[in-house]
Amino acid sequence: MDINLLSGHIDNFSRAKILCVGDIILDNFVYGAVNRISPEAPVPVFSINNEKTMLGGAGNVIRNVAALGGKGGIISSVGDDETGRKLTRMVGEMQGLEAYLQVEKGRISSKKTRYIAGNQQLLRADHETSENIFPALEEKILQLLDAAIPGYDVVILSDYAKGTLTQKIVRTAIDAAKKLGKTTIVDPKSRDFSIYSGASIITPNLAELQAAAGKNIGDRDELVSVCRALTKKFGFGNILVTKGKDGMTLVGGDTAADFPALVREIYDVSGAGDTVVATLATALASGVDLQESAYLANLAGGIAVERLGTSVVSAMDLKAGIFSEDFAGHTVKILPISEAQLKISRWRETGKKIGFTNGCFDLIHPGHVSLLSQARAGCDRLVVAINSDESVKRLKGDNRPVQNEISRAMVLASLAPVDLVVIFAEDTPLETIQAIRPDLLVKGADYTIDKVIGADVVKSYGGKVMLAKISDGHSTSGLIRKMGT
8 A cells, every 4th residue: 555645545534524323322431440359249349540431332433533534423312311411412512513313202321331450341331222212213313314314425324233223214324325326334233234235335343244144254265255145145335344353354246355453452442343434434435445445444443442442543643553554563652632641541550650741853863862862761651742733833934844743753653762642733732731740841951940831830740840961963953954055
């Protein structure tokens, strides 16, 4: 794959308009630690440290579409309970999303609570129903589909078997989309694939494919054979099978393509399938061909499982992944601030001291390396925040940066002293410092402590500020002047 071409495709994701229809779920993650066994019963005592709640199911699909830069719409059902009201509020807070959440009186909204100690999930508790929505609500959703589908490029059916996707709704959505020349992507739950007949693409995992086929699948040739048989039987355009550590296989007509897993370290598989479907849909809707769309979806899924919780993969993450595929392990170092906060909290739970420094880091030179090495020597984990491209332009002029933010982040992530890279859009890193709350703030000795942005914040909670020694004769501006001569 041409990485520059793929990067260009991602820049066009803003063209995509995706409608997601299906089951919305409230994903609740409870993080803590287990240090002893209960005296009351042979069970672990779980000490809760923090909780995080996010949209799951069809909600996670549309979160990923938005993070990738696409425009989204969602049609789903919730109950008239507290979980349903929270889901409605969270969907309402997403900017630019066209949301149609239909409320059914007496229905139990879906909520999944996962208890996690370290990186290990101890328990999942589900509060939900699998009963189909009532006929009156089904009719409302059918009317919404009729009005909404013409305005979107791709329709995703996100089936979690929680009752929103009745057979009538599935059939109507696929038929209406096909009539208008729209692509339909189904993330299936039912083992009866006839329900989804005529879909453009269906994306089962290996277990779901085996359930639909009614047998275990022994090898790749058998998998392709099964997919072709199902495609012919139910009129699918293509089947994209997700296979965990073995990557994905795309089967359509006489062709079959394999996409090896691009995962370095698995932390959490929650919601990774949603990320794959959202990326596939967004790429296709922005004009990317199927093979390249599947490649990007595979890469996005690999990034998602390297993170804790039901996480989204942004356009920036995907670009970083493309350029870092040859730099194994470095993708996971570049995170949006929300994901960085979660990772830092995990470090703190194990007693790690967090260091922080920032800058444009446009052209890395020995002075930068010295600064980073000194900073890392003073802490257990070093976070480096870099100015976004627009921020650099405001500070340095229209001819800067020389390298874009993804390239700069990638170079930093490849350096041994750096444990995490975040990108901030503001002129100063103050908001990032307030969010991360580092134990050690490091800047070069060309500053005085009273001039260091965030020094007062760090000192207010007992943190320290360090001024690193400057290596004379090295500067980005000097390098640029030399290149111009």
